[in-house]
Amino acid sequence: MPATTRWDGNLLRGPVHGPLPVLLLVMTTATGLVDAVSVLGLGRVFVANMTGNVVFLGFAVAGAPGFALAASLAALAGFLVGALVGGAVIGRSGAARGRLLRDTVLVEVLLMAVAAVLLAGVSGAPGSALASAVAALLALTMGLQNAVVRRLAVPDLTTTVLTMTLTGIAADVRAAGRPVVTRRVLAVVTMFLGALVGALLVGRTTLVWALLPAPVLLAVVAVALLVALRRPAPWQVAPG
Template identity: 35%
Template sequence: MGTVNPAVESARRWSYAVLVLLTLAAGAMDAIAFLGLGGVFTANMTGNLILVALVGGEDWQARALRAGLACVIFCAGLLAGFAMPGSGRGGGRRPSAVTHLIWADLALQLVFLAAWTLCGATPGPVLTLVLIAVASCAMGLQVAAARRINIAGITTAFVTGTLTSLVESSVSRGSTDLARRAVIVTALVTGALCSSLLLHLAPAWAGALPPVFLLLALVTIASRLRDLA
């Protein structure tokens, strides 16, 4: 059995820590969107595609509009993220495309936070659409960053694939894969739980959670780069 390259294992741990923080941010943002922006998602596009197709029920036309807008803008964010040049994993001493994408994601999240706070966490119909667009674009950039990190069997904004890999790992793979995937699934739920609690207890502060998780991700990346210097 071959030995694991310490540098490769260190890079994998760094990448995984960033993915956990991105997953927390995605869960937090989706909870805000679903509970505060008309019952849509800004990261989980599978749910939105179903919402677009659900004809009938109260206010279904507006719901379909919001879900469709989220899908379109999310794809625009993905396109911009995948088009950004630069190394994917950030293994060198200089910031990678992953870092730049998370910074762009953070900038959009701060715009969202400012608007969310100024409207007292109760946006009107037009501002709701604007906030959905801003958050969906941010999530598209974030998913593009996570894909560039690229740890097999782990996704951040939608964890059906990760949940599938988790169950598969319980049957055929090692305990390390199983634990890492379980943490990712738990992180999405934890992020959503924290946001939903804040929406009930201090609604204006709920929008601050995703930027906090993104800042922690950037600190993690900066620490990695400092170790390589």
Template identity: 50%
Template sequence: MSEPVGARWEVAAFLGLTAATGLIDAVSYLKLGHTFVANMTGNVVFLGFAVAPESGFRLGPPVVAVVGFVLGSLAGGRTARAMERRPRRWLGTAFGVQAGVLLICGLLVGLGVLETTGGTSYLLIVALAACFGLQNATVRHAAPRDMTTTVLTLTLTGLAADNTLGNGRPAKPYRRLGSIAAMLAGAAVGALLLQATTAWVIVLAGTLVALAAAIFRLAPAG
């Protein structure tokens, strides 16, 4: 797929999406029963931990997160298939929908309609996980190499392996370092803000995703 916007705009958008992931995973892990809504590898491990009664992990949150993530990924895949030939509209629409759902979740949490404990927490988990399933499915088709926006395992592997000390081939590490820094910053800011508010952490993540959507719709081409 041709790049719909200039390379710097594109990288900025994907770094914003990565920071949003850090923010929301801070919410889901610290407030929603030790689960992740963007990192499904962690949820599979948590499901294994939950088999041991004394582990402190519950089956419900990761199961709901996986279901929501799969549904969001399905929607993202169908959207990509239908709109991939119009990349500006596709990416702007996909991330715009994600931003809208995040902002609505933040509003509902702020109003007390959705809570981080009890039955409504599961609705929040499935909605957030669907958002990041949609993001993953979209990024899978569109992102530059190593900018997955949700999982840093391959990014760290590439950073260590693809250099003169590793495979002997010089490589520019800036995007990889930027992805790591964005995820770290998002998680740190999320953890700090959660001491005072959950709703505004979700709103902040939604705002970052909305900015990414705006970049893909409006930024100049390369």
């Protein structure tokens, strides 16, 4: 395998990826939370899953009831801007992927805090201009995350999409080893749990409180990275 896709079989302390797999699973949970808030509270719009968002955009253009064209367009534009910014940040970071993820997560926490403040004015008005603005901001955050996680190249842990992960679970069921199956299943489970908790919170609290666990989880990731980076290790630099 290429060096960027090697897997050492250890989810927590392997020399190739260190604690990155566990931290990316935490970020996957946060993604499920964020998409639950956006789909259920902002007018049926995905901010992390752009495949679903493009489908929703098609529904909106066709005039299907319940789908907000402005919110879908805003999310798509925000995601692209976030990915563009992520590409620029990656170009400046070089091979220092530990610091790259740390800095990215800190920016995400800040952007989600701003989104949480704006969400206070969205409650009860999904599909509004403010809801579209929040969707764009959250999608920008997810686009940035997606670009950076793609650069980290930890197998099967994209934090935002699961199509290929699910395909791998079924298609490689006979050939894949236990560590491979484990990380793929955990990616699905963490996304599911994030979406489940997010949906429950949207139904029982305000959108602000429903979103709050996501930046809290990202803050935990940032703190873990701050601690881990105090001691140099091979996983902090991109392989190859």
